[in-house]
Amino acid sequence: MPHRDSSVRYWPDGGMAAYPEAPTNLQVLRASTLLNSLTEDQISDLGGVSHMAYAERAETIWINGSDVDFFGVVGIGFVKMTRSTAAGHDVTTELMGPGQVFGLLGALEGSGCPQTAKAVCNTWYLKVPKRRFFDVYRENLVLKEALVRRTTTRLRSSYEMIARMSTGKVDQRIAAILFMVAESYGTEDGKTIRINVPLTRQDIAEMAGTTVESTIRVMSAWQKKKWIETESRTISILNPDSLAELI
Amino acid sequence: MPHRDSSVRYWPDGGMAAYPEAPTNLQVLRASTLLNSLTEDQISDLGGVSHMAYAERAETIWINGSDVDFFGVVGIGFVKMTRSTAAGHDVTTELMGPGQVFGLLGALEGSGCPQTAKAVCNTWYLKVPKRRFFDVYRENLVLKEALVRRTTTRLRSSYEMIARMSTGKVDQRIAAILFMVAESYGTEDGKTIRINVPLTRQDIAEMAGTTVESTIRVMSAWQKKKWIETESRTISILNPDSLAELI
DNA sequence: TTGAAACTATGACGGCCATCATGTCCTAGT
DNA sequence: ACTAGGACATGATGGCCGTCATAGTTTCAA
Numbered sequence: 001m002p003h004r005d006s007s008v009r010y011w012p013d014g015g016m017a018a019y020p021e022a023p024t025n026l027q028v029l030r031a032s033t034l035l036n037s038l039t040e041d042q043i044s045d046l047g048g049v050s051h052m053a054y055a056e057r058a059e060t061i062w063i064n065g066s067d068v069d070f071f072g073v074v075g076i077g078f079v080k081m082t083r084s085t086a087a088g089h090d091v092t093t094e095l096m097g098p099g100q101v102f103g104l105l106g107a108l109e110g111s112g113c114p115q116t117a118k119a120v121c122n123t124w125y126l127k128v129p130k131r132r133f134f135d136v137y138r139e140n141l142v143l144k145e146a147l148v149r150r151t152t153t154r155l156r157s158s159y160e161m162i163a164r165m166s167t168g169k170v171d172q173r174i175a176a177i178l179f180m181v182a183e184s185y186g187t188e189d190g191k192t193i194r195i196n197v198p199l200t201r202q203d204i205a206e207m208a209g210t211t212v213e214s215t216i217r218v219m220s221a222w223q224k225k226k227w228i229e230t231e232s233r234t235i236s237i238l239n240p241d242s243l244a245e246l247i
Numbered sequence: 248m249p250h251r252d253s254s255v256r257y258w259p260d261g262g263m264a265a266y267p268e269a270p271t272n273l274q275v276l277r278a279s280t281l282l283n284s285l286t287e288d289q290i291s292d293l294g295g296v297s298h299m300a301y302a303e304r305a306e307t308i309w310i311n312g313s314d315v316d317f318f319g320v321v322g323i324g325f326v327k328m329t330r331s332t333a334a335g336h337d338v339t340t341e342l343m344g345p346g347q348v349f350g351l352l353g354a355l356e357g358s359g360c361p362q363t364a365k366a367v368c369n370t371w372y373l374k375v376p377k378r379r380f381f382d383v384y385r386e387n388l389v390l391k392e393a394l395v396r397r398t399t400t401r402l403r404s405s406y407e408m409i410a411r412m413s414t415g416k417v418d419q420r421i422a423a424i425l426f427m428v429a430e431s432y433g434t435e436d437g438k439t440i441r442i443n444v445p446l447t448r449q450d451i452a453e454m455a456g457t458t459v460e461s462t463i464r465v466m467s468a469w470q471k472k473k474w475i476e477t478e479s480r481t482i483s484i485l486n487p488d489s490l491a492e493l494i
Numbered sequence: 495t496t497g498a499a500a501c502t503a504t505g506a507c508g509g510c511c512a513t514c515a516t517g518t519c520c521t522a523g524t
Numbered sequence: 525a526c527t528a529g530g531a532c533a534t535g536a537t538g539g540c541c542g543t544c545a546t547a548g549t550t551t552c553a554a
Contacts, residue, residue: 043532054545083410086494091410095508105399114403144391151398152352156361158405163330164418166412167457170541173413209413218501233501238334247334417511447531458512463532479520480531 001053007213022052028075031099035073037146037153042136050128055119063102064116071103077123078185078197081115082206092206093158095120095197097185101150107133121198165209168247171218173208175246178228179238183208186237193240197234250313269299273366274294275322282320284393293395297375302326302366309350317374318350324370325432325444329453330363330416337452340405342367342444344432348397354380370447412456415494418457418465425475425484428454432482440487445480 025047031037035043050209052075055061062068064083072079074096081094081102093115096102106113137143157180164176178195186193205215222228227239237243272294276282282290299322302308309315311330319326321343328341328349340362343349354377355362384390404427411423425442433440453463469475472488484490 055317079407083406085410085414087414089414091413093406093409105402108399109396139388141386141388141391144388144395148391148398149356151395151402152355153397153403155352155402157401158409159340159362161329161406161409162412163332163338163455165409166338167332167334167336184374202501209409212502213504213543214541215395215502216543220503230502347506449531459532460534461511464511464534467533477532 004045022054022124023075025050025052025126028052028073028099031163032101032103033099034074034101034104034143034146034150037142038140039138046128046132046136049132053125053127055123055125057119057121059121059151060234061117061125062113063116065112068103070129071107071132071133072117073102073126073128074098074100075103075126076126078120078126079123079125080120080206081119082118083115090206092203093161095181095184095207097197098201099205104147105151120203125238142192159173161235169209170208170214172214172247173210174204174218175243177204177207179240179244179247182237191238191240192229193237195237199235200233269301269371270322272297272299272373275299275320275346275371278322279320279348280346281328281348281390281397282391284389285383285387288430293375293379293383296379297373302370302372304366304368306370308366308367310357311361311493314359315350318348318354318380319364320373320375321345321347321349322371322373324372325367326370326372327365327367327450327453329365330347330362337363337453338456339450340408341426342429342454344429344444351394352398353466367450390454414484417455417457417461417494421451421462421465423488424451424454425482426487426491426494429484433489438485438487440484442482442484446482447480 024030026043029038029043029047029050031221038046050070053072055077060074061079076098077098079100079102080092081092082092084090094102102117103113105115137147161180162214165173168176181197181199182193182195187196187198190195200220201215202212205212206217208215219228219230222243223230225239225242227237227243229236229238250399270278273290275479276285276290278292282293285293297317300319302324308319308326316427323345326341326343326349327339327345329337329339331337341349349364350360384394408427414419415423428444428446429440429442432443434443435441448462448466449459451466452459453461466475466477469490470477472489473484474484476483476485
């Protein structure tokens with residue numbers, strides 16, 4: 001299922017002394033599956049009032065509950081949407097990659113953003129003012145349809161998550177997460193699947209709803225079995241079959 | 248937050264020798280928050296091609312993956328949407344009550360219904376043919392907007408679920424489930440909140456992603472503490488404060 | 495280059511909870 | 525009324541995994 005072209009750049013590499021090259025506003029808007037249904041005029045219109053922003057790895061873009069007057073479109077990099085429980089644990093519910101729109105959810109019904117947005121790695125993203133977007137959105141049947149489809153898809157995969165996370169052992173949950181991320185951001189090379197997101201064990205633990213230690217234990221065991229491989233935060237699944245039959 | 252009028256009938260009571268009185272097609276359509284945005288003409292149109300159906304407690308309305316040519320609107324009773332994991336456990340992701348539309352999700356993008364629908368109690372529901380609905384839907388801005396809102400709300404609460412279920416002890420999860428159900432289908436009477444859904448411990452276990460035994464243990468303990476009370480599958484929260492501070 | 499911080503790794507221990515087993519009570523249908 | 529099946533209840537047991545502790549390794553900025 002991994003479908004992306006391996007030549008695509010997912011995140012800014014190299015040091016950060018000089019900012020990695022930012023994409024242009026229009027590039028980002030056109031790359032968005034949700035927004036590229038707009039007309040050229042509308043896109044350049046929105047592009048004109050939006051502005052590119054940069055978030056460093058682990059930087060918080062906004063806290064949950066806060067009222068923000070923009071939503072984001074990931075340009076290069078990754079943003080995770082998290083929620084923190086009363087016990088103080090952060091749980092990651094979604095991982096947004098290049099072209100993905102984030103923070104639009106709360107926007108539609110006015111109520112604040114229910115989730116915290118945090119950069120997984122150094123990330124360029126476009127801040128689009130909500131107000132301007134609504135002007136386009138309100139009467140746009142195609143856009144509404146696109147939005148329905150997008151939320152529907154997310155809803156479906158979030159049910160998948162609930163089913164996987166609320167039952168199942170830790171190793172199953174982690175395996176499920178790996179496949180889920182690979183599904184969106186993986187590239188195949190023969191049997192091995194390379195996950196093009198720089199994820200720490202902590203990141204994975206938050207997605208799987210477990211602890212760093214357990215995640216490390218499980219993944220270390222897999223590494224010894226040559227099922228997976230990690231090099232500088234990039235995970236490759238060497239033996240998808242074995243991993244899959246865990247689930 | 249429980250907001251319903253206690254005079255509303257949530258499910259057919261009494262024996263089933265004679266079917267409890269069915270609501271009419273139009274009653275159900277008008278009671279639906281999603282569909283009542285339609286014009287009178289459209290409603291009576293849809294009402295004409297739909298037909299009322301009855302499902303007994305625990306009856307399966309459709310299996311996941313199957314292609315069904317209708318979606319449902321709950322008239323009287325409750326329907327749960329479940330998914331079963333590879334391990335054979337059923338996980339309930341949503342509980343749909345009177346006026347709620349179910350099974351529309353998969354319909355919009357053609358792919359089969361991702362979840363199994365099962366009656367929680369004896370239930371009257373309206374089967375609305377998808378094809379006819381699409382004719383109305385396709386060009387209807389208001390309906391699309393309503394759908395976006397509905398999906399958005401569901402998405403939000405499903406993220407809530409993920410956060411709650413993937414972390415947290417069993418008692419916290421169960422408490423969270425009770426409040427979540429009470430939020431939608433509870434009626435307040437002084438301090439006590441009565442949950443107007445006939446749920447077994449098994450039902451609750453499936454929602455909390457745990458086992459019947461654990462659920463029984465936890466809820467029995469609460470009963471001894473007079474925090475909750477059960478009479479013939481109807482749960483009342485006597486002491487919401489104590490229960491809430493578990494979470 | 496170097497040092498600090500973050501990440502990965504591994505062990506010990508204890509509590510939670512899934513599983514199995516057994517029994518009572520309630521409900522529904524003959 | 526009687527019986528069968530489902531729901532509720534409770535105990536015993538063992539393994540998973542969260543927590544704490546400690547140490548090695550990588551990353552990155554100065």
